[in-house]
Amino acid sequence: MKKILVTGADGFIGSHLTEQLVRRGYDVRAFVLYNSFNSWGWLDHSPQEIKKSLDVFAGDIRDPYGVRMAMKGCDTVLHLAALIAIPYSYHSPDTYVDTNVKGTLNVVQAARDLGVSKVVHTSTSEVYGTARFVPITEEHPLQGQSPYSASKIGADQIAMSFNRSFETPVAIIRPFNTYGPRQSARAVIPTVITQIASGARTLKLGSQHPTRDFNYVLDTVDGFIAVAESERAVGEVINVGSNYEISVGDTVSMIADVMNVDVEIETDDVRLRPDKSEVERLWADNQKALALTGWQPKYAGKDGLRRGLHETIEWFVNPQNLACYKADRYNI
Numbered sequence: 001m002k003k004i005l006v007t008g009a010d011g012f013i014g015s016h017l018t019e020q021l022v023r024r025g026y027d028v029r030a031f032v033l034y035n036s037f038n039s040w041g042w043l044d045h046s047p048q049e050i051k052k053s054l055d056v057f058a059g060d061i062r063d064p065y066g067v068r069m070a071m072k073g074c075d076t077v078l079h080l081a082a083l084i085a086i087p088y089s090y091h092s093p094d095t096y097v098d099t100n101v102k103g104t105l106n107v108v109q110a111a112r113d114l115g116v117s118k119v120v121h122t123s124t125s126e127v128y129g130t131a132r133f134v135p136i137t138e139e140h141p142l143q144g145q146s147p148y149s150a151s152k153i154g155a156d157q158i159a160m161s162f163n164r165s166f167e168t169p170v171a172i173i174r175p176f177n178t179y180g181p182r183q184s185a186r187a188v189i190p191t192v193i194t195q196i197a198s199g200a201r202t203l204k205l206g207s208q209h210p211t212r213d214f215n216y217v218l219d220t221v222d223g224f225i226a227v228a229e230s231e232r233a234v235g236e237v238i239n240v241g242s243n244y245e246i247s248v249g250d251t252v253s254m255i256a257d258v259m260n261v262d263v264e265i266e267t268d269d270v271r272l273r274p275d276k277s278e279v280e281r282l283w284a285d286n287q288k289a290l291a292l293t294g295w296q297p298k299y300a301g302k303d304g305l306r307r308g309l310h311e312t313i314e315w316f317v318n319p320q321n322l323a324c325y326k327a328d329r330y331n332i
Helices: 012-023 041-045 048-053 064-071 086-091 093-114 147-166 188-197 217-229 248-258 287-293 301-316
Strands: 004-007 028-033 055-059 076-079 118-122 170-175 177-179 202-205 214-216 237-240 264-267
Touching (some): 012 217, 064 093, 188 202, 188 248, 188 301, 202 248, 248 301
Parallel strands (some): 118 170, 177 214, 202 264
């Protein structure tokens, strides 16, 4: 791979991925969302030697001209730019179609025209909806249970259609619930940690019974790189998950135990999804990733989750990092 473009490089997973690519010696162009503050998002917090190595492109994934310009001279594109918050998709679904579907179309259209060697498009476990069988393989039916998941199903189909129609070299990575340092407090693990770290002992949460397959961010990043480097991944959808299922309630208990506190949980109705929109169960089958790319999680199982939570909590309780969050407010 000559040069790699990472879209969404300013975000949670994107910033970790960008840093790891630089550390591995890749020539990286980081596509960040343009803003008048010249902010690079989480990349602003990267070590100075990482930032000096980056070719940063500020633009908007919804703009086909900017996307094409960013992709010129790049051999590989890791496409992470997306709107991902499920509650926000309930009242602003149009922005999800523009960003997730049209943004993906911009990427694969430019990739086709420019002759890019590989596009790794980012999907999500949310496209499966509530599991009809577990563990969930890549053949599981797709179910749009929120405008967000519907937009990601559309984006996935656009990406793969270019592979089938034009032989554009597209691979789809489907991460399950990634967690770790820098994650938005719209997700349950940072919500719990930031509330506890800010002194709360009665936590405001949504549903506790749904289960998730939590994947530590460094494992997810390794999955992206493994898919990018694998010739066998082209034309395939590949789950990246820990193959371990745990309920939200049990996850909260584990976090409280690691942080050595006793907590109570108060259900906050505003944090509840509509009944038919809630994804009740997620549990990844990750055997295809191992077979095609050699990837397997390093933070697997209960012990791996606990170890990942230790590292996540250590980052969040740092006062400088905690100050980036508004723990007393619901982050939609």
